[in-house]
Amino acid sequence: MDRTLTEKQEALIGSLLTEKDVPEAFRASLGRISALTLPEASRAIDALFRFPKKQDHIQKAQRQLTDLHNALNAIPLSYYAIPMDDIGFALTTTKGDNDYLFIQVTQNTRTKRRNLNQIHGSPGGFWKSSLRREDSLVILRHVATDSQKFALLFAEKHEVCGKCGADLTDPESRRLKFGPTCRKAWGL
Numbered sequence: 627m628d629r630t631l632t633e634k635q636e637a638l639i640g641s642l643l644t645e646k647d648v649p650e651a652f653r654a655s656l657g658r659i660s661a662l663t664l665p666e667a668s669r670a671i672d673a674l675f676r677f678p679k680k681q682d683h684i685q686k687a688q689r690q691l692t693d694l695h696n697a698l699n700a701i702p703l704s705y706y707a708i709p710m711d712d713i714g715f716a717l718t719t720t721k722g723d724n725d726y727l728f729i730q731v732t733q734n735t736r737t738k739r740r741n742l743n744q745i746h747g748s749p750g751g752f753w754k755s756s757l758r759r760e761d762s763l764v765i766l767r768h769v770a771t772d773s774q775k776f777a778l779l780f781a782e783k784h785e786v787c788g789k790c791g792a793d794l795t796d797p798e799s800r801r802l803k804f805g806p807t808c809r810k811a812w813g814l
Contacts, residue, residue: 631667636660639667642674647681690759697766698731698740701773702812704789705730705745707780713768720744720761726783729765730754730791742766749786749793774812778803 631639639659642648656662656670708727720727728745730752742762743754757765769776781788781803789808794800804812 628663628665630660631662631664635662635664635667635671639670639674642671642677645679646674646677647679648674648677652677690763693763694759694766695740697763697770698742700770701731701766702777702789703731703733703740704773704777705780705784705786705791706769706773706776707783708765708768708776709779713765716764716768717761719758720765726779727765728780728783729757729769731766749784749791752791777812 636659639656639662643653652673662670706729708729710725710727713727714721717727730743730745731740732743733740742757742765744757745752745754747753777788779788780786781794784791785794786792787794787799787805787808788803789811790805792805794803794805799805799809802809802814804814
């Protein structure tokens, strides 16, 4: 039978639980700390050291909002298609429609505030859903690596303009995947 944890281990675990940003599921998995065996306590301490230190939640939320604002402003207003193979592993809750995640970056005409939404459905019948902040940052940073490529991919998948989603009526627009006005906006 394994010995129970030492007083030093118990004190260290208590201190780490106070200092670290530990998920509730992990806390619950520890059970009653005083009942841990010596090896369980050692594993718990190793795991606790890996968690980040607690941050003031208001500062964390403000930093996330600033990061999201900067990421939204770093890419053009457009529709985008991102292969789930590129990004799915990094998302916490967002799921793509089949092999792609379809998104749209828009801007409120009155407030000039930008928004990011996941797009579902097909042209003429798109519907939008919100994305979690953490996933939004991952998605936007990925799109920023080559925004035009992801807009073109959206155009190919839906056979519409990659920027505004309108039907492409002339051969040149169909070839380039952007209508004349949107080509100018992309600098094409």
